[in-house]
Amino acid sequence: ETGVTQTPRHLVMGMTNKKSLKCEQHLGHNAMYWYKQSAKKPLELMFVYSLEERVENNSVPSRFSPECPNSSHLFLHLHTLQPEDSALYLCASSQELADIYNEQFFGPGTRLTVL
Amino acid sequence: RKEVEQDPGPFNVPEGATVAFNCTYSNSASQSFFWYRQDCRKEPKLLMSVYSSGNEDGRFTAQLNRASQYISLLIRDSKLSDSATYLCAVKRGGSYIPTFGRGTSLIVHP
Numbered sequence: 001e002t003g004v005t006q007t008p009r010h011l012v013m014g015m016t017n018k019k020s021l022k023c024e025q026h027l028g029h030n031a032m033y034w035y036k037q038s039a040k041k042p043l044e045l046m047f048v049y050s051l052e053e054r055v056e057n058n059s060v061p062s063r064f065s066p067e068c069p070n071s072s073h074l075f076l077h078l079h080t081l082q083p084e085d086s087a088l089y090l091c092a093s094s095q096e097l098a099d100i101y102n103e104q105f106f107g108p109g110t111r112l113t114v115l
Numbered sequence: 116r117k118e119v120e121q122d123p124g125p126f127n128v129p130e131g132a133t134v135a136f137n138c139t140y141s142n143s144a145s146q147s148f149f150w151y152r153q154d155c156r157k158e159p160k161l162l163m164s165v166y167s168s169g170n171e172d173g174r175f176t177a178q179l180n181r182a183s184q185y186i187s188l189l190i191r192d193s194k195l196s197d198s199a200t201y202l203c204a205v206k207r208g209g210s211y212i213p214t215f216g217r218g219t220s221l222i223v224h225p
Contacts, residue, residue, distance in 0.1 A: 031211075040123070043159075043202070043215040056212065090158055100147045100206045104213065106158035 003027040004107035006091050012113045013081065021076040021110045023091030031097040032074045033104065034066060037088040049074060050097040081114045088112075118142060119205050121216035128223055132193045136219045138203030139185040148186045150177055151202040153218065159202055162188075193223045 004025045013019050025032060034046040048056035049068040063085075065077040074091055088111050092104040120139045128134045140148075148165035163170065165177040165186050176189040186205075190197055200220050204213040 040217065042119070042217040045212060048212060097211045100208070100211060101164070103149055103161045103164060104204075106160065108158050111156075 004091060004093055004105050006089075006107035006110050008110055009108060010111050010113075012115065013078070014115050015081060015083070017081075018077070018079040020078065021089055021091075021112075023074040023076075023107055025072055025074075025091075025093040025105070025107075027093060027095075027105060029093040029095050029105070030071055031094045031102075032068060032071070033092040033094075034074065034076050035090040035092060037090055037109070043090070046076075048097070055097065078112075081112075083114050086113045118214045119203060119216040121201075121203060121219045123217060123219060125220035125222050128193055128221070130193055130195060130223055130225055132223075133189065133191045134193055134221065135187055135189045136201055136221075137185050137187050138205075138216050138219075139183075140205045140214075141184070142205075142207045143184065144209070145184075145205045145207045147206045148177075148179060149204040149213065150175075150186075150188050151204060151215075153200045153202055155199075162201070190221075193221075195223050195225065197221060198223045 007022050032049045036044045045058050046060045047066040052068045067075040088109045090109045091107040094102040094104045150162040151159040152162045153159040169178045174191045178187045200218040202218045203216045206213045
């Protein structure tokens with residue numbers, strides 16, 4: 001049981017495709033995050049939103065484009081990806097961005113393979 | 116030096132053993148600390164926050180050593196179901212974004 005859902009769970013795409021990842025949180029949180037997790041590497045923060053406003057863009061290539069239409073939904077639009085972009089993409093939420101004691105709640109992730 | 120470092124392991128222990136992991140952080144302004152558990156091909160889930168005075172939850176004990184800049188996680192009476200990767204996360208003062216370590220893999224065998 002999770003308060004953060006992600007679709008699709010698995011995605012295989014070619015380098016010329018365009019696809020979108022979707023995240024929805026049912027926890028009433030104000031902050032949402034996108035992370036990339038590659039094998040044997042730490043979680044890499046990609047984007048942070050607080051109340052639908054982007055507050056951090058962690059030097060992510062422009063082929064990744066986030067969208068946050070409201071505080072419950074977060075999208076990651078993908079286009080012209082590279083094989084090295086294959087990874088597990090995790091969405092997370094937390095109650096308040098400014099509270100450093102808040103923990104993060106993660107969705108199950110989308111396992112992306114770029115051919 | 117990486118901001119948050121963990122020994123990737125794997126730590127291979129028999130059931131019933133006691134095992135401990137450390138996580139070191141480089142920024143002395145770090146203020147909040149967490150341990151997450153991540154099962155194979157699943158998402159990280161919060162195991163416990165780490166408080167200044169140390170805290171315990173059943174078989175799990177978390178400690179913070181500010182002088183040496185590390186947190187620890189002790190697991191007593193290991194169970195097969197404890198097999199997972201344990202991630203530490205650190206937030207420094209003035210930043211609301213946690214930095215994660217790469218995780219320590221634990222394998223508990225019969």
